Amino acid sequence: MSDTQLVWLRRDLRLADNPALFEAARKGPVIAVYVLDDMCAKTHAYGGASRWWLHHSLADLGRRLEAHGSRLILRRGDCVEHLCAIAQETGAATIHTNRHYEPWWRNAEKSLAERVDLARYEGNFLTVMGSITTGSGGQYKIYTPFSRAVRAQFPPRDLVPVPEFSAPGAWPASDDLADWNLLPTKPDWAGGIAAAWQVGEEAAHARLKWWGDHVDDYDDRRNFPSVDKVSRLSPHLHFGEISPVQIWHHFAGRAGEGWRVYESELIWRDYAQNTVAQFPLYARDNYREDFDQLNWRDPDNDPDAARDLKAWQTGQTGYPIVDAGMRQLYQTGWMHNRVRMITASFLIKHLLIDWRRGEQWFWDTLVDADYASNSTNWQWTAGTGVDSNMFVRIMAPLSQSEKFDCAAYIREFVPELRGLDEPYLHDPDEFGRRPRGYPAKIIGHRAARERALAAYKAMKGD
Numbered sequence: 255m256s257d258t259q260l261v262w263l264r265r266d267l268r269l270a271d272n273p274a275l276f277e278a279a280r281k282g283p284v285i286a287v288y289v290l291d292d293m294c295a296k297t298h299a300y301g302g303a304s305r306w307w308l309h310h311s312l313a314d315l316g317r318r319l320e321a322h323g324s325r326l327i328l329r330r331g332d333c334v335e336h337l338c339a340i341a342q343e344t345g346a347a348t349i350h351t352n353r354h355y356e357p358w359w360r361n362a363e364k365s366l367a368e369r370v371d372l373a374r375y376e377g378n379f380l381t382v383m384g385s386i387t388t389g390s391g392g393q394y395k396i397y398t399p400f401s402r403a404v405r406a407q408f409p410p411r412d413l414v415p416v417p418e419f420s421a422p423g424a425w426p427a428s429d430d431l432a433d434w435n436l437l438p439t440k441p442d443w444a445g446g447i448a449a450a451w452q453v454g455e456e457a458a459h460a461r462l463k464w465w466g467d468h469v470d471d472y473d474d475r476r477n478f479p480s481v482d483k484v485s486r487l488s489p490h491l492h493f494g495e496i497s498p499v500q501i502w503h504h505f506a507g508r509a510g511e512g513w514r515v516y517e518s519e520l521i522w523r524d525y526a527q528n529t530v531a532q533f534p535l536y537a538r539d540n541y542r543e544d545f546d547q548l549n550w551r552d553p554d555n556d557p558d559a560a561r562d563l564k565a566w567q568t569g570q571t572g573y574p575i576v577d578a579g580m581r582q583l584y585q586t587g588w589m590h591n592r593v594r595m596i597t598a599s600f601l602i603k604h605l606l607i608d609w610r611r612g613e614q615w616f617w618d619t620l621v622d623a624d625y626a627s628n629s630t631n632w633q634w635t636a637g638t639g640v641d642s643n644m645f646v647r648i649m650a651p652l653s654q655s656e657k658f659d660c661a662a663y664i665r666e667f668v669p670e671l672r673g674l675d676e677p678y679l680h681d682p683d684e685f686g687r688r689p690r691g692y693p694a695k696i697i698g699h700r701a702a703r704e705r706a707l708a709a710y711k712a713m714k715g716d
């Protein structure tokens with residue numbers, strides 16, 4: 255048996271503050287391995303936008319490893335079989351990995367641990383998952399007491415530096431990243447995404463540095479999509495190009511409500527992981543089982559519902575703030591958080607279409623698509639989750655648009671409306687100012703509200 259150490263990378267594509275990589279390098283020569291295993295994740299294999307990001311993130315990590323005298327080994331297929339085969343070929347005694355809590359990764363870790371020595375570390379979250387417990391020793395289900403308990407345990411763990419690498423005697427074979435065809439070609443729809451983002455560990459820290467100059471405004475300006483006062487660190491966090499612990503230590507000792515509110519968002523990320531650790535099928539199953547009886551409109555069997563779903567996906571609903579959000583999503587692979595809530599509520603309550611349709615669309619189109627955060631946020635909006643908004647609280651998108659000063663945002667992503675002044679821009683139908691080429695509302699707000707409340711009452715048996 256050699257002293258070679260394998261490191262299994264997944265959503266931890268960085269050199270700094272990577273506990274699995276650091277501990278492996280302390281024990282011997284490191285072989286870092288990434289396995290693209292679409293079958294493992296099944297319905298939650300990476301969507302198109304995430305695959306674009308993954309390609310560039312792996313390319314960046316490979317270059318950074320080579321600059322440190324190491325390599326990134328790429329394989330495609332069954333992750334357990336590939337890792338076991340590489341361990342046998344290289345004589346590696348141990349495989350090191352940072353824990354992941356998506357159900358497919360937990361299953362893979364369990365299978366791998368039955369065949370090899372698997373060393374697992376906490377590298378992707380502020381807390382050790384499962385360590386934040388109630389007074390009776392149970393797991394929290396509600397965010398607010400969870401966040402208080404997390405803060406009571408701060409500071410999080412110490413940072414670990416970039417390791418010093420030594421090379422093994424021989425390298426195992428590696429796939430060529432280009433052969434994975436992660437990038438779109440015919441057609442290449444990713445031009446807007448490429449223009450909007452820089453990918454990789456260095457880009458993540460550049461954005462963090464920028465955010466340090468703006469985080470103080472976060473509490474007051476985070477709900478205004480027309481201004482750039484959000485971190486946009488979410489895809490870097492999802493792919494592990496930066497860790498939440500690095501972000502926390504960057505702001506350690508920072509005073510002000512802006513940082514405290516942003517810290518709450520980082521804690522929400524841990525909360526979402528805590529939720530799927532308790533309820534692994536959270537992206538598939540309503541937590542509140544009575545919603546299994548709600549009579550959703552089914553796009554597979556109802557042509558009108560299919561038309562409405564398509565209009566929502568393509569930003570053609572006749573509600574400017576909804577259309578701006580959905581077009582921003584498709585063009586850039588990202589959407590402002592306030593607008594995510596508006597568009598999600600619109601699909602669920604105005605169109606009465608199952609939240610899981612939205613979860614799948616966001617999964618395919620978001621560069622920061624995250625199993626835990628995506629499912630937790632959709633179930634919160636739908637009122638179906640363990641900690642969620644009430645279904646009967648129906649967000650009024652037109653009022654939201656004016657309240658949060660979305661005019662510049664709408665003009666950026668809905669060019670048909672650029673010639674309109676306020677207040678006509680927010681609701682051109684209401685003022686008879688709808689320009690040619692922009693669709694009429696697919697349903698009125700009052701009619702949509704009444705339909706949603708009637709469906710809810712029928713579900714409750716009222």
